[in-house]
Every structure is written in C-alpha cells, then in structure tokens.
Amino acid sequence: MALRVQGRKCLRTVHNMHLLQQRRNNIYSVSDGFDEEEIRKKLQCFPGGSIDLLKQKNGVAVLTINNPSRMNAFTGTMMTELKDRVTELKGWTDGKGLIVHGAGNTFCSGSDLNAVRAISNPHDGMKMCMFMQNTLTNLMRLPLISVALIEGKALGGGAELCTACDFRLMMPQSEIRFVHKHMGLVPGWGGASRLIRIVGGRNALILLSSARKVDPEYGLAIGLADAVITPSDQSGSLEAAEKWLSEYIKGPATVVRAVKQVVLSGRELDLEESLKAEKTIFGNVWGAPANLEALAQGSKHK
Numbered sequence: 001m002a003l004r005v006q007g008r009k010c011l012r013t014v015h016n017m018h019l020l021q022q023r024r025n026n027i028y029s030v031s032d033g034f035d036e037e038e039i040r041k042k043l044q045c046f047p048g049g050s051i052d053l054l055k056q057k058n059g060v061a062v063l064t065i066n067n068p069s070r071m072n073a074f075t076g077t078m079m080t081e082l083k084d085r086v087t088e089l090k091g092w093t094d095g096k097g098l099i100v101h102g103a104g105n106t107f108c109s110g111s112d113l114n115a116v117r118a119i120s121n122p123h124d125g126m127k128m129c130m131f132m133q134n135t136l137t138n139l140m141r142l143p144l145i146s147v148a149l150i151e152g153k154a155l156g157g158g159a160e161l162c163t164a165c166d167f168r169l170m171m172p173q174s175e176i177r178f179v180h181k182h183m184g185l186v187p188g189w190g191g192a193s194r195l196i197r198i199v200g201g202r203n204a205l206i207l208l209s210s211a212r213k214v215d216p217e218y219g220l221a222i223g224l225a226d227a228v229i230t231p232s233d234q235s236g237s238l239e240a241a242e243k244w245l246s247e248y249i250k251g252p253a254t255v256v257r258a259v260k261q262v263v264l265s266g267r268e269l270d271l272e273e274s275l276k277a278e279k280t281i282f283g284n285v286w287g288a289p290a291n292l293e294a295l296a297q298g299s300k301h302k
C-alpha cells in the first residue's frame with residue numbers, strides 16, 4: 001500500500017516536471033512540420049541591422065534592436081539573431097532583469113517590408129510566424145523580469161514584440177500601434193494571444209480592429225503601459241528604465257528568478273498544475289542561502 005502511494009507521488013512529480021519542461025520549450029518543432037534550419041536559411045537572404053546583447057554585472061541585460069536607418073525594422077538576419085540572443089540569455093544564470101529597446105529614438109517598426117514583400121506567400125509567411133512565435137515565447141519565458149522601453153514607435157511586429165515583455169514603459173511621445181489590419185493581416189508573432197492576456201479581450205478587439213494608436217495616457221488606462229518615464233538632463237532613457245526596473249530586481253538572482261517563475265506558472269498553467277509548479281519552485285528557495293541569511297538576520301518588515 002505504502003509503495004503504491006509512493007509510486008503515485010513519484011508519477012505526479014514526473015508529470016509535474018514534464019509540464020515545467022514543456023513550458024521551457026518551443027511551441028513548434030519537427031512534429032508540427034516546422035524545420036528551423038529551412039526558415040533560418042531563407043531569413044539569411046534578408047540581411048541588415050543587428051540584435052545586440054549587453055549582459056551587465058548588475059544582472060540586467062540590455063537587448064538592442066539595431067536598424068535605425070529603417071526605424072529598427074526586423075530584417076531576416078535580425079530575426080535569427082534575436083533567436084540566438086534569447087538562447088544566450090537562457091543560459092545566463094546570473095541574470096535578473098532584461099531591457100528591450102530600439103537604437104536611435106524609436107522602438108521597432110515591425111518586419112522589414114522588403115523581406116515581407118519577398119516572402120509574401122503563405123508557406124514562407126507561416127514558417128516565419130512559427131519561428132518568431134518560438135523566439136518570442138522563449139523571450140517571455142526567460143526567468144528574467146523584462147521591460148520593453150518604448151521610445152518613439154512600436155508598430156506591427158514591434159507592437160507584438162513589446163507584449164512578450166513583462167512590463168512596458170512608454171515615453172511622453174511614444175506610441176504602440178497594431179497596424180496589422182491596415183496591412184490586411186492579423187498579428188502572427190503571438191501578439192494577439194499575449195495582448196488579450198494583458199488588456200483583456202475587449203480592449204484587444206478595439207486595438208486590433210481599429211489599428212488605433214496607443215499613446216501613453218491610453219496605454220496606462222488599459223494596462224498596456226505600466227509607466228511613463230521622462231529622462232532627465234542627467235540621465236538618458238535607458239538609465240531611467242534601469243532605475244524603474246531596479247525596484248523589482250533587488251536581492252539575489254535565485255530569488256528574483258524564482259519570483260518570475262511562479263508568476264509564469266500562474267499565467268500559463270491551470271490552477272492545479274500551477275500550484276504544483278509553485279511547490280517545486282518553492283522547494284528550490286526554501287532553506288537556500290538567501291532564505292537562511294534572512295532568517296539569521298531576523299529581518300522585520302516595517
């Protein structure tokens with residue numbers, strides 16, 4: 001009898017770990033008819049710009065969408081570079097936070113229209129969509145607290161990209177705009193699914209069906225923007241974003257990453273599975289150095 005109970009417990013733990021593992025993986029794989037190498041080769045035909053990653057000692061990484069002459073539009077090589085940078089961040093165990101921003105004074109104007117025109121057939125479009133969904137899902141699931149710093153415009157795919165971050169910071173002149181309908185499209189990089197979870201179905205329907213501009217005031221009202229930052233003469237927008245983020249990433253990386261993981265589980269799993277995942281994550285921090293140190297110090301929370 002005791003053995004049977006133990007066996008069931010063990011099976012449950014394996015199932016639980018399997019679910020957590022699944023969450024870390026790509027949405028599309030070979031079993032979905034997705035051949036990453038095939039689309040990578042195609043994307044390499046559309047070069048230009050870069051995705052730059054700076055991992056700082058303070059545990060905050062800065063990811064720069066860098067193609068200012070085209071308002072930071074995503075070329076094919078930038079899509080593959082984004083995938084590689086996100087993979088690099090997955091292995092960065094000292095990391096706590098991430099800021100995604102654009103070079104120059106703007107965020108991102110979506111896909112490079114030159115590439116879009118060249119692959120405007122459904123087969124290639126679907127492969128690109130699967131590739132970007134995999135990348136942005138992995139970005140969203142990083143155990144880092146992420147912020148999209150939206151300076152200037154976030155249009156089309158750029159608007160979708162900012163929904164893969166935990167928070168969105170706008171600036172007085174910035175705008176987020178899902179222009180897809182005006183292009184005869186709907187979002188395909190996972191932007192619609194994430195937008196609904198951020199602002200609710202009603203607001204998402206308004207934004208997607210009207211391609212309405214979201215300015216900071218409207219962004220704050222519907223919960224798409226988390227704050228509006230105004231850089232001072234002394235510090236630029238990146239510094240202001242880092243300052244805003246610093247509130248949420250104080251303390252050891254193990255604990256900050258665990259916080260992000262429990263929130264991810266709650267966001268993505270049903271209640272029972274989320275509770276089990278929470279237990280597993282809790283098991284990793286309970287009695288760990290940060291916990292023991294806090295107990296030894298007898299900390300008070302006045």
Ligand SMILES: CC[C@H](C(=O)O)C(=O)SCCNC(=O)CCNC(=O)[C@H](O)C(C)(C)COP(=O)(O)OP(=O)(O)OC[C@H]1O[C@@H](n2cnc3c(N)ncnc32)[C@H](O)[C@@H]1OP(=O)(O)O
Nearest residue numbers: 069070071073109110111112113114155156157180183185
């Ligand atoms: C819809 C879904 C799809 C996806 O999910 O994959 C997409 O994202 S498609 C792309 C959607 N985005 C657009 O359609 C943006 C089109 N561009 C604009 O509306 C304007 O350029 C704007 C508002 C971004 C900036 O306007 P502004 O007057 O400030 O500057 P310019 O128009 O002179 O732009 C400077 C320079 O950048 C080039 N540019 C801008 N966006 C793109 C882009 N997405 N792809 C390629 N090139 C882009 C623009 O053509 C100018 O180049 P130049 O050689 O100087 O004429």
